[in-house]
Amino acid sequence: MTEEIQRPLDSLNEAKGKTVLVELKGGTQFVGILKAFDIHINIVLDDAQETRGGEVERKLGRVFIRGDTIIMISPSEQ
Amino acid sequence: MTEEIQRPLDSLNEAKGKTVLVELKGGTQFVGILKAFDIHINIVLDDAQETRGGEVERKLGRVFIRGDTIIMISPSEQ
Amino acid sequence: MTEEIQRPLDSLNEAKGKTVLVELKGGTQFVGILKAFDIHINIVLDDAQETRGGEVERKLGRVFIRGDTIIMISPSEQ
Amino acid sequence: MTEEIQRPLDSLNEAKGKTVLVELKGGTQFVGILKAFDIHINIVLDDAQETRGGEVERKLGRVFIRGDTIIMISPSEQ
Amino acid sequence: MTEEIQRPLDSLNEAKGKTVLVELKGGTQFVGILKAFDIHINIVLDDAQETRGGEVERKLGRVFIRGDTIIMISPSEQ
Amino acid sequence: MTEEIQRPLDSLNEAKGKTVLVELKGGTQFVGILKAFDIHINIVLDDAQETRGGEVERKLGRVFIRGDTIIMISPSEQ
Amino acid sequence: MTEEIQRPLDSLNEAKGKTVLVELKGGTQFVGILKAFDIHINIVLDDAQETRGGEVERKLGRVFIRGDTIIMISPSEQ
Numbered sequence: 001m002t003e004e005i006q007r008p009l010d011s012l013n014e015a016k017g018k019t020v021l022v023e024l025k026g027g028t029q030f031v032g033i034l035k036a037f038d039i040h041i042n043i044v045l046d047d048a049q050e051t052r053g054g055e056v057e058r059k060l061g062r063v064f065i066r067g068d069t070i071i072m073i074s075p076s077e078q
Numbered sequence: 079m080t081e082e083i084q085r086p087l088d089s090l091n092e093a094k095g096k097t098v099l100v101e102l103k104g105g106t107q108f109v110g111i112l113k114a115f116d117i118h119i120n121i122v123l124d125d126a127q128e129t130r131g132g133e134v135e136r137k138l139g140r141v142f143i144r145g146d147t148i149i150m151i152s153p154s155e156q
Numbered sequence: 157m158t159e160e161i162q163r164p165l166d167s168l169n170e171a172k173g174k175t176v177l178v179e180l181k182g183g184t185q186f187v188g189i190l191k192a193f194d195i196h197i198n199i200v201l202d203d204a205q206e207t208r209g210g211e212v213e214r215k216l217g218r219v220f221i222r223g224d225t226i227i228m229i230s231p232s233e234q
Numbered sequence: 235m236t237e238e239i240q241r242p243l244d245s246l247n248e249a250k251g252k253t254v255l256v257e258l259k260g261g262t263q264f265v266g267i268l269k270a271f272d273i274h275i276n277i278v279l280d281d282a283q284e285t286r287g288g289e290v291e292r293k294l295g296r297v298f299i300r301g302d303t304i305i306m307i308s309p310s311e312q
Numbered sequence: 313m314t315e316e317i318q319r320p321l322d323s324l325n326e327a328k329g330k331t332v333l334v335e336l337k338g339g340t341q342f343v344g345i346l347k348a349f350d351i352h353i354n355i356v357l358d359d360a361q362e363t364r365g366g367e368v369e370r371k372l373g374r375v376f377i378r379g380d381t382i383i384m385i386s387p388s389e390q
Numbered sequence: 391m392t393e394e395i396q397r398p399l400d401s402l403n404e405a406k407g408k409t410v411l412v413e414l415k416g417g418t419q420f421v422g423i424l425k426a427f428d429i430h431i432n433i434v435l436d437d438a439q440e441t442r443g444g445e446v447e448r449k450l451g452r453v454f455i456r457g458d459t460i461i462m463i464s465p466s467e468q
Numbered sequence: 469m470t471e472e473i474q475r476p477l478d479s480l481n482e483a484k485g486k487t488v489l490v491e492l493k494g495g496t497q498f499v500g501i502l503k504a505f506d507i508h509i510n511i512v513l514d515d516a517q518e519t520r521g522g523e524v525e526r527k528l529g530r531v532f533i534r535g536d537t538i539i540m541i542s543p544s545e546q
Contacts, residue, residue, distance in 0.1 A: 008432040011454050042086040063152040064089050074453040120164040141230040142167050198242040219308040220245050276320040297386040298323050354476040375542040376479050378509055398510040401532050464531040
């Protein structure tokens with residue numbers, strides 16, 4: 001897993017096509033396949049599930065998430 | 079549904095003319111037909127309904143939503 | 157009403173001179189005639205009424221509203 | 235009162251030298267004579283009074299108010 | 313005192329070297345001699361006192377206050 | 391430890407490859423190895439653990455943390 | 469203490485190498501030796517102690533503090 005990366009966005013590039021955990025400022029979390037991101041950290045997930053307190057709240061398919069609501073993104077397969 | 083996209087905004091382009099679910103920071107949600115968006119993620123919905131806790135609060139027709147209040151946008155027909 | 161629009165601000169341009177509903181982050185709403193807007197979504201309303209929970213709180217005449225407090229703008233005559 | 239204006243800032247230009255009501259994000263309000271404004275909506279009021287819930291809290295004379303705390307500005311003589 | 317000013321920052325320029333009242337977003341206030349300011353409304357006060365609810369909490373001497381926490385600045389000698 | 395640094399980001403450069411403590415606005419903390427950062431203070435940690443109130447909540451491996459949620463970063467080996 | 473300063477950042481330049489008190493938006497405070505700062509008011513402190521309500525919570529050594537969480541910075545030796 002621990003490939004060397006130069007810049008923070010490199011880690012998102014590596015995570016493309018993989019399942020990631022995304023935590024938002026309001027406390028909700030999404031798990032889904034990272035399809036795309038940009039420099040504002042706007043992202044698109046496929047097969048996304050919204051979870052809160054560890055339980056699945058909604059299955060949403062594709063979601064666009066606005067970057068400024070994101071706290072952290074972590075690949076769940078490492 | 080899972081067309082390949084390069085950038086996050088591509089997913090919004092694909093969703094144009096389709097019904098989307100939009101979640102705002104304050105907890106309210108809108109369901110409506112995505113008519114337009116820009117790089118600030120300002121969007122316009124037609125036939126928009128405001129929902130809270132799963133219930134329709136208001137039918138609003140056309141609405142302009144300011145991008146910086148948006149958490150996520152998900153096409154509801156996938 | 158559903159003219160085709162290309163960009164989100166086009167919808168505000170169409171709404172000029174018409175009565176709009178404006179929802180602010182703090183929960184207050186204004187109803188008034190949209191006179192002007194700019195790219196920051198700063199707007200000016202005439203014959204503005206501030207409402208909260210559906211009741212008119214204040215009649216204010218002309219108001220300048222700063223864009224970054226706005227959640228959404230919806231024409232009320234559609 | 236309802237002169238035609240092209241841009242939102244035109245309405246502030248018209249209000250110069252007149253008494254305006256200014257509402258801030260924290261819920262406080264100021265009433266005073268609008269002396270100056272800039273594109274950030276930073277403003278200066280003379281003979282300013284701070285009010286909360288309709289009651290005068292403080293008489294402050296001249297005040298500089300930072301634009302990003304402002305919700306709306308309304309001329310009180312229309 | 314009410315010299316004519318053209319731009320909001322002119323009022324801060326006039327207040328240089330005088331005692332000002334500064335109100336911050338969190339509800340705290342500072343009283344001190346305005347020594348410097350910049351376009352972000354970052355300011356420096358000398359002989360600064362922090363007050364809350366009208367009582368002096370701390371005497372701090374020189375303080376640098378970051379502009380984006382400031383609600384308003386008012387000269388206390390007018 | 392106390393090498394001389396010229397600019398704040400120099401301290402992050404020195405901390406690269408070392409274990410750091412990262413405190414976020416919402417009160418959560420991460421401990422992990424600093425792999426990368428950029429001028430927005432977006433960072434990537436490896437072997438990251440999320441802690442709250444001193445207890446480990448989650449082991450997350452690699453995490454990308456968005457800069458605008460960060461309060462402070464401190465090297466834990468000094 | 470009261471050297472003449474032209475711009476707010478001059479006061480931070482003077483405080484370099486001295487012990488400063490730093491107050492953050494969330495209510496926490498740091499005391500430490502100011503080593504570096506930049507135009508975003510990102511700062512680095514050495515020998516930093518985090519305090520809350522006047523009591524030392526943690527001794528942290530070197531800390532990088534992100535500028536946008538800072539309310540004020542005051543030299544404690546004047």
